[in-house]
Structure formats: C-alpha cells, structure tokens
Amino acid sequence: MSNLKLLPLSLLCELTFHCPLECPYCSNTLGYSKWLKEELSTEEWIRVLQEAQRLGILQVYFSGGEPLVRKDLPVLIRTAHDLGLYSNMSTGGTLINRKLLKKIKEAGLDSIQLSIQDCRPESADLFSGVKKSFEKKIEAVQLINEFSIPLGINVVIHRHNIERISEIIDFAAALGAQRLELANTQYYGWALHNRKELLPRRHQVEKAAKEASNAKEKYKGKMEILFVIPDYYSSFPKPCLQGWAKVYMTVSADGTVLPCQSARDIRSLSFPNIRSDTLENIWWNSEAFNKFRGTDFLPEPCKSCPRKEIDFGGCRCQAFLFTADASATDPVCIYSPHHHLIEKIVEEINAPKENNKSKEPTFVYRTIKNSKALCCS
C-alpha cells in the first residue's frame, strides 16, 4: 500500500488549557491543571505548523481550552495561512472583540466554530458556569457576521437542553450559522465525570432525533444540520477518527502528541512530546500511533465481523475506559462482551424516578480548583 494514503489530513492544536468558561462536559482531560505551566511557546507552535505542512496536513483546528486566551493566536493563524493550511478556530466566543477579530481575519482565518450552550440565556449561563457568557457570545456572533467570517455553531446536547432542540435550531439559523452541529455529549474527560447529570433519557433522544430530522428539511440549502444520536443509544460504535492514526493528529497544550484528543486518558499508553521529537517521526514511528493502526489488532467479535471496515471496532478511549483494555471492542457495540456495562448505565438513567422532574442539575464544573481536587485524590 502506498504511504500516501496514510498521510494525515488534519491537525488539532489545543493551544491552551486555560478557558474563561467552566462547561461540565468539556472534553479536556480532568487533570488538565497539571500542565498549565508547560504550554508550548510561539516558536514551538510555529515549528509544529511547519512540520505539519511538510507531513501533508491540509487543515488546522485551533482549539483549547479557549484559543483566544493565547496572545499569539493571530501570529499562529498567519503562519498556518502562509503555509497554505486551511485554518479553523473553535471558540467559546466570550473573548472576541472588534479589534481582535479584525486581526484574526487579516491573519487569514478561514472559519470559526462557535460553541453555544443553549438558546436561553439563563440555562446557557448555568451550563457554562459563567454569568453573562451568553450575552457576550451573541455580541461575538454579530461581529463575526459583520466581518463575513464563515460561521458554524456547535451546541453540546445533554439531558438538560435536549428537549429544546427545535428552539435551538431556529435560534442558530437566526444567528446566521451556515452549519449547526448538535453534538451529543461524548463521555470522556469532564463529561464522563458528569455523566449522571448529562446523559439524556431514551424518549428524549427519540424525540430530538425526529425534530432534528424535520429541521434538516426545513433548513435545506440554508443551514446544514448535523445530529448524531448519543453512542450509548446506538447499536454499533462510531467510526472513531475514521480509524486510529489514520487521518487525524492532536498536539496538546503541553506538546503531547495524541492520535485523538481524549487519548491521554488511555493510561496503558505513553505518548510522545513534540519537544523531544518531530511530528513526522511521531506519525510514522511512535508506538502510540502504530499500536491500533488498521484493524489487525482487533480481537473477536470484531476480528471476524464485516463491520470492522466500517467502524474500526469503535473508540479506543471508550474501550479502555470501560474494559481497561484499549484494544477491546468498543462496549457500545451490541456484540461486545462488555456491552452490559453500557446497558446498565442506560437502564439507570431511564429508571422511573419520583420528584426528579424539575431538579436543578448538580454539575462538577471544569475549574482549575476542581481539576486539582479530582486529580490529587
């Protein structure tokens, strides 16, 4: 097989773990506070981008934490642009102002993905953990539209906002989004820690899927809508990353290089760092990247299953989190010998409960204090 087929396409740059918001479903690792002082310098990020371009990467996603916390973001966007890379920024939006946005646009940013917690200010601020964050996001959207930067909106969906899905869709359309990602919470990092408060009930998922499907028709040609049901309610796993170390790579704030942004939680693997290696050598030769490449590593029931070429056995992180074996079949799969673990969680969430209807959620928010408390215990 030609190696050309294996060249990576996209790079996620988690520029910083700092974030002004405290969303309890953040996909960052719980222990992020350990690496706050080890952030890569501007020069190191520029080297990462140059190496990425030489390796065949075509797209860069600047993310975090909140990428706008980094004062050198315009320089990094400019670097990516000059290298011919398509650049995206995933932002919470609360730090956007006219002057900064102008700089970013001039640096050559190609698109923005802005996260919104909900379509109602009170709930949105409750989920982000920060008062008036909703208001700031709306101001940010107006500026983004004024500067004609292509805008996608991302809303993380969970038990406490899933019933407003139609309202959220109409709201995103009114904001001028070209694309709306209704991203059902993925249970890693902080979201996993808060799963009991976040996982929707079956009837909610079914209703939301129907509403999203109707809205897709309604907004056809105006706004693209993406809604995938939470994988705990699927029969088969998601084709995670289109396969381990196949098209994606992530460089995290402290220089750790990961095949997937959640992979740091696979504690049976150790991951290389850009400070002591090159991106190219890591992609081709590191143990972490080669470990689950292709489908040969998969045990039964995947080994003899034709679906292995569709879903690649699912998510390595989820396999590890449930079975302590990162090469196992993703337990979401109905054929997994560990599928009962998923079923148990889903049953618990769907068990009829009394006086539970209007209960306020009790989240553990993503804060430095909570991160330190959780990771020292």
Added chain:
Amino acid sequence: MHSDKIPTLSSKARLKFDQARQKPVLLYPEGLLFLNQTAYKILLLCDGKRKVDDIVTELSKEYSIERVEMEKDIWDFILTLCERGFIQLN
C-alpha cells in the same frame, strides 16, 4: 436549469492543489474533498464571472465532447456542491 446563472466558490471553501499527494482538493470547515481533474477544472471556472453556459462551452471545447453530453454532468456537479454550501449560484 438556467444556464445564465453564475456560480461562485463560497467563502468557506478553498480550492488548492495538494503538492504532497499531487491531487486537487477542496477544503471546507469540517473536512475536505479530493477532486478529479474535471471537477477541479469546473471549480477553477466558478470564478464569479463565468455563467454555467460559458463553463460548459469551455470544457466541451477542451475535451472535444459535444455540449449536450457535458451539460447535465456539469449541472449535477454544481448543484451537488451548491446543496452542500460550497458554491453559490447567482
């Protein structure tokens, strides 16, 4: 089908030739599409000046194929990309 419509590549889409793979590619916020030579040529002509009609004429000359044989394929391609928001028809 209105052949005097003018297709333009939308602002979120970028067309480039990928040196590493020696293939033309269309990049957009959430992904990319590798293109064949014909698709690449059509998109290069979606410059906001040419009408669909002009594009059909130019490509039928270049490939020495009858206009009628090309017209439907070009329209299908443009409409598919329109639906995905990569091209705007004005």
